[in-house]
Amino acid sequence: MIESTAVTVERVRQGLCATQPLHPRPDGQDRYTISEVVACTGLTAHTLRWYERIGLMPHVDRSHTGQRRFSNKDLDWLSFVGKLRLTGMPVADMVRYAELVREGAHTFEARQELLEQTRRDVIARMAELQDTLAVLDYKIDFYADARKVSEADARKASERA
Amino acid sequence: MIESTAVTVERVRQGLCATQPLHPRPDGQDRYTISEVVACTGLTAHTLRWYERIGLMPHVDRSHTGQRRFSNKDLDWLSFVGKLRLTGMPVADMVRYAELVREGAHTFEARQELLEQTRRDVIARMAELQDTLAVLDYKIDFYADARKVSEADARKASERA
DNA sequence: GGCTTGCTTGGAGTGCACTCCAAGGTCCTA
């Protein structure tokens, strides 16, 4: 939590993504270094390189000396991957989806199915959470009541004294 | 998903928990073996022993030969722990809660705070999931439309032929 | 009594998603 707050502050400081339009550079001049993408996505450089290695990123363009230069398209993809991650989808399934994207338009049906399954999982997870909320509220109320009662007892005792 | 379905089937077959009242035995005769608890909770025996080792279970009663005998109270606790697990709470925090319970009634305030923080986390997580749902639906619609268009094209082409 | 199935323990192993390291090359500013 502390770290993600730090990241948010960092984003605001850099004037990227959080307070500005996501892609401040026009297509063609959109060649972001890895540290710019770190500041903008909140992912670490390690994680960005790891995503590329396991096939979760399409191969990122390189400078003449071999350093990564991310494009607006790459940022869009990372943003979508971030959403998939929030659904709780395993990384292996995200890689599968990335493979389907690479294979072209004839995989539309498979991709749709994968997303629909994910959608069902999200709905189920939300129902689970709703369920836990009822239990949590029940217990919270119990503790709140119990404390009120014990405070009242203490007050009465001090009045009697 | 396949495994959890199998567990559900097992529960129904055993006539425990899923289709019957949670505690089929009256207090005093409630001395369940570990395998009965496995069938009823869906946890593995390994996990039950591990929970006890790390202090997430109060010490469970034993038979004269040292085998575990779980009580209705233990099942209630496991059921609540299951809810906490569904919230996504880390095991270390659940252990902290269990310690507070062991310390007695003067920890009511701390327990309430812990559950309220958990409640806030659950609400935040649900908002995240709701957010991903919008993206998922957008993409699913995109694929559905794209496929409809390509089917229509194919039909027109075959009519022309 | 023999057989199968179940339970015990400490400690080691697994899978996931990162996370870090060492050693070296690159970029930018003064």
Next chain:
DNA sequence: TAGGACCTTGGAGTGCACTCCAAGCAAGCC
């Protein structure tokens, strides 16, 4: 042209939540 910040790689390490193993008792049935 010197210094410091930034980038590269493969491979090893981390933290979490289990998950499994070996070796040995224990319980129930024929």
